[in-house]
Amino acid sequence: MIEQRGKGYEYCRPGSWEELAAILCKAEAGVMFLAGGTDLAVDLRTGKKSCAHLVDLKGLTELQGIAETAAEEGKKGEICIGSLTSIHQLEINPLLQEKAAALPEAACQLGSRQVRNRATLGGNLANASPTADTAAPLLVLDAFLELWSPSGSRHIPVEDLWQKAGKTFLAADEIIRQITLPLAPGRGTAFMKLGPRQAMDIAIINAAASLELEDGRISQVRIALGGAGERPLRMKQAEAFLLGKEATAEHFAQAGVLAAQESSPRSSRRASREYRLATIPVLTERVLLKALSRLS
């Protein structure tokens, strides 16, 4: 059982949406959702977070899985990922590897094999760490989220999930149900992570990019960084600069400088603001080069 510093809590594991709704309507304050627990178990033990009701989502088996909807007339294809899908499942999924490479690339660098077996995509997003490894890839993949609460469901772009470090815009009784990635066949995507260790490490900076070319010029570009601000961020000035330009190393380097300008990293025990600002241009440039290499 997960230990909570100083006090007890009530644990439940609903098996259906009705049951979950009933629990949420009855419970007053202090509800917390449990997925893999790789963030939450630590935070409850240290006292960083606390709850009166721990609602385990793992009973809702339909929250797990990765499926493709093929493109139809007038509608692009998409990949839907249940929020409780484990990071390991993302890592090994051939569909994602082929069509959204940045995401499995990030997944395989998250924590260790043991952590990846438990950790979930929804948990990584809802935990709202500015350096969550799946955040930057989802930003460049234009992902949107389906949220669910007893009062209904809604869709938001992934960008609109985070307020600041550790804080989302989710309502107290709202969960992430599904993550949807619209498919774009001609793009190249990539992810990179900077940390003091080659495994089991939270990134100091992570970066993802998505690129499309038309007649040798950049026709679509997305750049996202983790660790560059209070939440995972798209680098819109750098993107605007690149649009319509040739995909050259010099342009990517210039985009990197712009990315540093539009970043406002903080100093933490993990790294200083100064170091983050010094490496943002490098990571931005290199992740763009890597995305470009995936095109040809």
Added chain:
Amino acid sequence: MTYKHEGVGEAPLRIDGDIKVLGKAEYVQDLEYANLLEAAVLTSPYASAKILAIDVSGVWQVEGVKAVVTGRDVDGLYGTTVQDRPVLARDRVRYAGEPVAAVAAINKAAAMLALTKIRVEYEETIAVFDPEEAAGMKEDKKTVPLLHENLMDYEREITAMPVAGSNICSHFKLRKGDVEKAFSEADFVLEEEYEVPRNHHCCIEPYGVVAQMEREGTLHIWTCNQSPYVLQRNLAALFGLSWNQVRVTIPTLGGGFGSKIYPSLEPLVVALAQKTDHRPVRLLLSREEEFLRITNHGCKIKIKSGVKEGKVTARQMAAYWDTGAYADCGPLVARNSGFTFAGPYKIDNVKLDAYSVYTNLPVATAFRGYGIPHVTWAYELHTDRLAEKAGIDPLQFRLDNVIQTGDISHTGEEMQAVGMKGCLEAVAEAAGWQPGQRPAPVDLGNGRYRSLGVACSWKGSMRHYGSSATVRIMEEGSVEVNVSNVDMGQGSSTIFAQMVAEETGIPLSKIRVQHPDTFITPYDRTTSASRGTFHAGTAVMEAAKDAWRQIQEYGAQVFGCRPEEVKSSEGKVLNPKTGEGLSIGKLINQAVMGGIDIIGKGHSRMKGGTGLDKETGQGANPTSFWMYAADIAEVETDTRTGELKVLKIYAASDVGKAINPVNCRQQIEGGVTMGLGIGLMEEMLFDEKGRLLNGNFHDYKIPTAVDVPEIIPLLVEVPHPLGPYGAKGLGEAPVGPAAPAVANAVYQVTGIAVRRSPLRPENLKLSWQKGKEAELRD
């Protein structure tokens, strides 16, 4: 005389390998007891404070609480070199994390709950954290609070040389030749400062102790301590018992690396056990508690060298060792790294000062290498700067300067069996680095470069302390080896069994090496200083020879031959006349009608050891043996992000004689890995109040399996005339050169010296930026 491939120089599987792999090994926390009580410890939140009042009465509100102790309940002071440490803090606390009160209860939850009922009133006082400042040696901060006002009144060993009215619990000095004159005559002089912050041992097994005051009057301790006899004697003194009343049992132990050498939490658990009705009391630490229990030293080092015609002619150094709130073995670390401080070089003029200094931080202790990794960091980075200034390839510079057999050391010892040059030559050859022709860095594009760096180190063991062993051969032919050297994973029990197999011809499968137990296994000073194979090994070898001699005598009697004609094969004793083999049982039966054990005794009794002079540090025989190690690191440096990828480490060690070559290579791999951890990522971080910020494995980084490069261990064998079969020690020496070799490879690429470890990407990148700015300004 060996059985298959199990004797000396062979590489049989470890005799304790299967029980560990299968999860059958029993560590302290696996032992089961009736009526066990669990202990929990309340620690100080302040680095420096007076204790105005403690009220423990609240603990009795918690059901299941059986005992509570505070500093006022336990008299006496203990400590390895200076007896400066109360079992629990008395009138003041000296570091955040110091035990203040302890509770024993029927389960851990009750004990933890009881801690919350204890009220302690503190008055915070001024703390000091920087060792140089605490020593009163910072120009701008001459007045500092004293941690131990009664320092000069404490009982102490002669190796502790405190300075009255200061926080310096020991000042080790070494004086040889005339450094000032040599500096003035040198072609150039270079002066630098280095720093290695505190890091942690990170044993896989956190500390665990069980103590019981047994009804028959003995104190029985089960603990994960590396030195059962040191502990026995300390506990006896502290609790007024005789040595034969204190039984220390060491079950399987999960890594020590120096963190478990000296008495630790045992006295506290005994204090609780004394308050219960003969019940066993157990204290198992969490990982967070283990981080505060004990740590490695942090150290600041000033180094100045003079070079003339490519030779180092003079070296002056000062080291400020941050030993924390209590001395523990700090004075010995200052001394033992002190006499090797100037590095494995022949230098005629040496002046060294090493200060072991109290600070308001957790207690620092031994760490694999006993200070050598710190001093090697300083003198090996410095050596590359010297070579550069002299315009000589750093490998060649080392080969020109290293100490060799017959040279006189810095303490005046005539060196014997020195393998330093051999280690350098071995790594150079393996890495393809011709002396004098260092390969240029390879440009890998986008700011990445690959380059090579070299470093070397030496390590003395310690004075000639004794070890004893017995080998008992039972009639059925099975053997029990009794020795108090603790196998913590270094493989010593396998080495001892191999020695017995070598001497008796009895197969390894029939040889059992006992867990150390002061009621069973004979005296051994400590499992430390890489001394196990050399000292305990000598004792085991002698005991096995003694047992075999007895068998030969029975053989002579039964076969009608001379004793030395009796040989063994495949566990049988051979009749030299017929060639027929007789089992040991049958032989004993025929000789004396059976019913006896054969008991062989052995001792390592070293002669001729000297101390070191208090004023000059001179002494002709300060250590029973020396070890030598050299590394070449192949490193990829990312100059744009500061990231380092260590690709390969060629690591040579002079082991004298490899009793088990596979085991030796594993020791090198482990040592290099620890050295890289210290050099690349490990650092304990404290806030401005002296509170540990990263005491867990999420925030304190040690290398994972994927961070460890390919390590190519190379064994150099320059036999030691006094070592068993020529063996020296090995455990510690490989730690020192790894990090400096990496740092020197990086320096070749950037030309900007980074003098503080660890080489975290951020430290590197920002130092380079500053270095470049400084260059631009010049």
